[in-house]
Amino acid sequence: MRIIESIAEMQQAGEGWRCEGKKIALVPTMGYLHEGHLELMRAIRSHGDVLVTSIFVNPAQFGPGEDFERYPRDLERDTRMANEAGTDIGFIPHVKEMYPEGYQTFVKVTEVTAPLCGRSRPAFFRGVATVVAKLFNIVRPHAAIFGEKDFQQLVTIRRMVQDLNMNIEIIGHPTVREADGLAMSSRNAYLTPEQRRKAVRLNRSLREAQTLVQKGEKTGEAILNKVREVLAEDDDVRIDYVQLCDPSTLQEVTRIAASTLLALAVHVGVARLIDNAILNPSA
Numbered sequence: 001m002r003i004i005e006s007i008a009e010m011q012q013a014g015e016g017w018r019c020e021g022k023k024i025a026l027v028p029t030m031g032y033l034h035e036g037h038l039e040l041m042r043a044i045r046s047h048g049d050v051l052v053t054s055i056f057v058n059p060a061q062f063g064p065g066e067d068f069e070r071y072p073r074d075l076e077r078d079t080r081m082a083n084e085a086g087t088d089i090g091f092i093p094h095v096k097e098m099y100p101e102g103y104q105t106f107v108k109v110t111e112v113t114a115p116l117c118g119r120s121r122p123a124f125f126r127g128v129a130t131v132v133a134k135l136f137n138i139v140r141p142h143a144a145i146f147g148e149k150d151f152q153q154l155v156t157i158r159r160m161v162q163d164l165n166m167n168i169e170i171i172g173h174p175t176v177r178e179a180d181g182l183a184m185s186s187r188n189a190y191l192t193p194e195q196r197r198k199a200v201r202l203n204r205s206l207r208e209a210q211t212l213v214q215k216g217e218k219t220g221e222a223i224l225n226k227v228r229e230v231l232a233e234d235d236d237v238r239i240d241y242v243q244l245c246d247p248s249t250l251q252e253v254t255r256i257a258a259s260t261l262l263a264l265a266v267h268v269g270v271a272r273l274i275d276n277a278i279l280n281p282s283a
């Protein structure tokens with residue numbers, strides 16, 4: 001695996017491969033890689049001749065008081081893991097080159113970023129859309145892959161690509177989970193052993209909601225109450241939101257009439273964790 005840090009070098013390499021008729025696939029990450037990231041690499045491998053994994057903890061998507069400074073980082077381990085998962089190029093740009101002095105341009109996707117995480121993290125999706133647009137301009141990929149764990153992020157990127165006529169195939173990948181169901185996340189590293197045990201409630205609450213819907217429940221409030229009950233707030237567990245919405249517009253729904261996204265964000269200790277599931281009404 002070749003490491004590229006300079007934007008100019010990455011752009012030159014990308015243009016070079018394009019001229020040779022090679023397809024470029026991109027996996028954008030913030031590093032501290034886990035099996036979820038590696039699955040994305042393996043899944044998109046066949047979509048490209050060259051697989052680029054970017055590792056960049058993007059300051060623009062962190063709000064004041066959030067965890068930018070203490071976000072876990074381990075580049076040595078990341079490069080080893082990315083290499084083993086088939087990455088050809090590790091693109092690891094520097095903050096000062098991505099956002100030099102005088103930087104003032106941002107991408108704002110309006111409607112789909114308003115609810116859910118957009119409510120509690122107002123700068124987040126502006127930062128995400130901006131850095132992904134920049135990565136697309138630098139790497140010039142034909143395809144890029146994003147995890148469904150960050151469902152609203154995936155919807156936002158799809159919207160941006162469509163609205164700004166970016167000729168890039170966006171691939172969504174199902175959430176990769178630990179054996180007990182907890183969605184893999186770099187932020188799980190923040191959990192104490194006791195909080196780690198409590199964190200399993202996130203996925204359990206989603207599964208109980210699915211069971212309820214399979215049994216015929218269609219009322220949103222009944223489903224949300226079940227989820228809140230399983231999450232059981234205590235000193236370590238605090239709900240940010242639990243919501244039902246249309247999976248393409250992310251508009252809130254109150255009845256399960258069609259395929260519906262159940263999304264939640266929960267603070268467990270200092271970690272803010274998100275998870276989601278698609279609920280399909282029983283016939």
Ligand code: AMP
Pocket residue numbers: 028029030031036037040145146147148149150173174175176177183184185186
């Ligand atoms: P991050 O490094 O957390 O910004 O994530 C980089 C990419 O990996 C994003 O597209 C995430 O949605 C995806 N990702 C993170 N965790 C998982 C997971 N458990 N399963 C699938 N994709 C994931």
